[in-house]
Amino acid sequence: MNIVVIGKSGQLAHEIMRLAGDDSVHCLGRDDINILDAVNLASVLNRFQPEGIINASAYTGVDKAESDQTNAYALNQTAVANLATYSKQNHCHLVHVSTDYVFGGDKGSPYQVDDNYHPQGVYGASKAAGEKALLDIYPQASCILRTSWVYASHGNNFVKTMLRLMAEKQELGVIDDQIGSPTWARDLAKACMYAIKNQVSGVHHWTDNGVASWYDFAVAIQSLALEKGLLTHAIPIKPIPSSAYPTPAKRPHYSVLDKSTLASEFSALVPQYWRKALSDMLDELT
Structure with a gap:
């Protein structure tokens, strides 16, 4: 399959390239394509004649977005609308990666795919606006994959x-x-490729299984890193409340995503437990 990935330098694009196999996957970055310019976008994409497009690009600076609203909305809404319009006009499937930050985090139970938007800051609001644009323009052959807390051996x-x-x-x-x-990000990349190749449409949630606080996550990182020789000694890790670490943007307190749609739409893929995925990723750093 001929696939174009938007977002060349990110950790997700890196993992998609590693999974390419027999498929022809082309990763395009800001030096290759201007996704804010519909004319340039069409001109560049026409050279590749993609059967599918994966949008792995985004404005992800959660705190910076609070003072940089114009650029956040440009990348997270306008660019998505441009990609949706091109995909519709050229009959190619579009997979768009979104975020748990479109929700408020105050529900107290896992968010369903059709729960109402309630973003807490500019980043989440701009990502919600991008989702709405895509659903307005090209719902019939596009897939929104919301995810959370993405990490990889590549990138920051x-x-x-x-x-x-x-x-x-x-x-x-x-x-x-x-x-x-x-x-x-490797597991998310598998979901993106599955959605493209199987023409999955609609809104779905993809994360690894299980839940954790950032504190739980940090404790697991240290424990596994010590086992694998990535760290030489343990240090105390203390749990602190969000109020002790104020940031420009408010974060959702509970943003676990319900993944019940995966059983029917992603039947060949089963998310693994997050600690097992973390262990596998850390093996890449040893």
């Missing part, structure tokens, strides 16, 4: 930051009142 993410801090610091304080599901 929570896991690699924790490993660095654990090697440098005498102790760490990590937030324990934000609950979600860590997700290995």
Whole structure:
């Protein structure tokens, strides 16, 4: 299959390329295509004649978005609308990656795919706007995959930051009142490729199985890293409330995503438990 991935430098695109196999996968970054310019976007994509497009690009600076609203909406809404319009006009399937931040985090139980949007900041609001644009323009042959807490051996993410801090610091304080599901980018990449190749449509949630706080996640990172020789000694990790670490953007306190639609639409894929995925990812760093 001929597939174009938008978002060349990100950890998800990196994992998709590793899974390409016999498929022809082309990753395009900002130096290759201007997704904010519909004319340039069409001109570049026409060279590849894609059967499917995976949008792995986004404005992901959650805190920076609070003071950079124009650019956040440009990448998270306008660019998505442009990709949806092109895909509709050229009859190619579109998979778009979204986020748990479109929800408020105050429901107290896992979010269903059709729950109402209630973003807490500009990042979440701009991602919700992108989802709405896609659903308005091209619902019949597009798939929205919401995910959360993505990490990989490639790029910058929570896991690699924790490993660095654990090697440098005498102790760490990590937030324990934000609950979600860590997700290995490799597993998310498999879901994206499955959705493209099987022409899955609609809104779905993909994360690794299980739930954790950021504190739980950090404790697991240290424990597994010690087992694998990535760290030489343990340091104290203390649970702290969000109020002790104020940020420009408010984070959802409980943003676990319900994955019940996967049984029918992604029947050949079963998310693995997040701690097993973390162990597999850390093996790549040894």
